Amino acid sequence: MYFHVDSVEKTTVLGFNIGKLLNSGDIICLTGDLGTGKTHITKGIAKGLNIDDHITSPTFTIVNEYDTGRLKLFHFDVYRVNDPDEICAIGFDDYIFSDAVSIIEWANYIEEILPREYLHINIEKDLNIDENFRKITIIAYGDKYNYIKELKI
Template identity: 70%
Template structure:
């Protein structure tokens, strides 16, 4: 599914809807250049899950945990991960195969570690006559993610 959005609010609305549909054990992989809105998408998903905490990018800590929603949320930022062993050292498998929702920013950096069943979200910047837009493409891999068809804004 592909969406064209014109604002942060529209990006977050997609995230909120997705978060409201998430189930325990879901894995969401985010890709896109710097500044495309990956963290805003994560904030929306967190809001849809019911997380009350302030969401920040875990750029230097690799993972932030949130326990205030209907599901636990594990927010990864693997931009600075240089070696897959580094991500294993923090217990990556224990997070993504748990009963929480795992969101992985820059997942393309560790794609060999991503399970076959996951949601992939790519965000691209588009410019049209001075206007700035985002193209958000969402794909679900595995039957458990058929619910993404219900996302509409």
């Protein structure tokens, strides 16, 4: 499934619509280059979960926790993780196999420890069109994510 957006606001709206569909225990893996909008889509997802907290990327803390919404949210940023064992040491499995929604930015850095089922969202800049234009690809790994077919911007 592909979406094309031309602004931060539309990226956030797409995230919001994803967040409204998410269920307890869902795992979202985000990939894309620096500055493509991974944190912006996460902000939208949080809003879709009725979380009004200020969402920031946990680049130096690895995980931020938000528990004020419809579902608890664990927001990971593994950009600075050099070895998957580092993330395992913080209890990664306890986080992602809980009732919370888990969002993992830079998930491609820890592919070998990801579960088999998750929602993968890749964000790419399309400089052939415009500096602000993004192609967002969403792939569901596992039947539990079939609800994503209902997604609209």
